[in-house]
Amino acid sequence: MRKPYGLTDDDLNDLERVRDSIALVCALAHQANDPGMYRPQMLAAFLDGISGDLNRVIRSATTTQTRI
Numbered sequence: 001m002r003k004p005y006g007l008t009d010d011d012l013n014d015l016e017r018v019r020d021s022i023a024l025v026c027a028l029a030h031q032a033n034d035p036g037m038y039r040p041q042m043l044a045a046f047l048d049g050i051s052g053d054l055n056r057v058i059r060s061a062t063t064t065q066t067r068i
Helices: 009-031 040-063
Strands: none
Touching: 009 040
């Protein structure tokens, strides 16, 4: 089933996961008293996950022929 803007259920789930991940990291950053709390590997893994989800949605949007 397609959602508005031609999103599939999987696309919508990927976007919601990205939104929730960003909200979580923002909340944690506001609570962190130690500027060294996040290691580069942690941030890289977080950004890699977001990138993967967004790439799947973009790929789906650019390969989808029919839009609603």
